[in-house]
Amino acid sequence: MTGRKRIYALLLCAGLVLVLSVSAAFIIQEADHDCTGEDCPICRNIAINIRLLRTIGLAALLLPALFLQPAVHAEHDRQDHHHAFLPRTLVSWKIRLND
């Protein structure tokens, strides 16, 4: 990873951590607010923050898999390339002829 990409990745991680922290702090702080009932703006903001946390949490779970997929495919292709040069015999395929 180049230096510039590393800086962007660190800034992205810091931004995500900041957003998650502020959202969680808002939910904790306003959990026992004096609710005005229906159409309460604080309840609406709490719901938005909960949805944001769920979305970012799901993205945090799925994005690494998305980024790791090309590496897994490259490793798989490399192993297939390695096996292409091995002789293909009944012994290498572990096939026994009992007749």
Ligand SMILES: [Zn+2]
């Ligand atoms: Zn409320």
